Amino acid sequence: MRRRPGIGGLQTAAAARDQYRLLGENVAKLRTDLMKEQLATFRSQLEEFARKHKTGVQIVEICLSTRPLNGGLIDLQELCKLLRQKRKHDREAVSEDDCLRAISKLKTLGSGFEVISAGKKKLVRSVPTELKKDHNEILELAQAQGYVTVDEVERRLSWTHGRAIDALDTLLDEGLAMIDDGHSDGKRRYWFPCVSSISSFGADS
Numbered sequence: 001m002r003r004r005p006g007i008g009g010l011q012t013a014a015a016a017r018d019q020y021r022l023l024g025e026n027v028a029k030l031r032t033d034l035m036k037e038q039l040a041t042f043r044s045q046l047e048e049f050a051r052k053h054k055t056g057v058q059i060v061e062i063c064l065s066t067r068p069l070n071g072g073l074i075d076l077q078e079l080c081k082l083l084r085q086k087r088k089h090d091r092e093a094v095s096e097d098d099c100l101r102a103i104s105k106l107k108t109l110g111s112g113f114e115v116i117s118a119g120k121k122k123l124v125r126s127v128p129t130e131l132k133k134d135h136n137e138i139l140e141l142a143q144a145q146g147y148v149t150v151d152e153v154e155r156r157l158s159w160t161h162g163r164a165i166d167a168l169d170t171l172l173d174e175g176l177a178m179i180d181d182g183h184s185d186g187k188r189r190y191w192f193p194c195v196s197s198i199s200s201f202g203a204d205s
Contacts, residue, residue, distance in 0.1 A: 055094065055102035058086055063113070063126035071175030072127030073194040076100075076115065079124050099124075119143055123194055129174050134167040139195060146196025147180070147189040 062082050066074055080099050087094060103124060106113040114125045119140030141156055142148045153164040168190050171177040180189040
């Protein structure tokens, strides 16, 4: 017949259970304290990053908020203007050089931000779209009025109709252009918000 544990054995088992319970509670507390410490450190590092990269963080915010309009391509001067408006209550002035330095730092983080040239304008790209020579030529041409027509592209760049349509369709697909068909001459306008003010959209007739 199997012997049952005596009073001493039961007390020892109960004490062991209490020790295991206390040990478990201590481990859980240590984990919680460690997690709180890690979160506090992360928060501190994030705040420090935001202070050091204030301009870069604000540039990212502006590019994200304007992306539905310009497809991720914005004129550097327009970006600086919006950044100044964002900082209107700050005493710090911001220049194009400040923006360029901030974008350069963003680029090293692998964020996809880049400054490209289209004619006399500098454009900030915040999407991984690769613009080819034909696309840059159209953007440069559009700087005069903010838009181009197929006829104008063919005439000014000496392109075939197919080449003009192909390049414009690609820019449309990438969200960099907007179509405007409401004109008496029946010619479709391809507007480029990245090189024109939105207030001028549709003003031509």
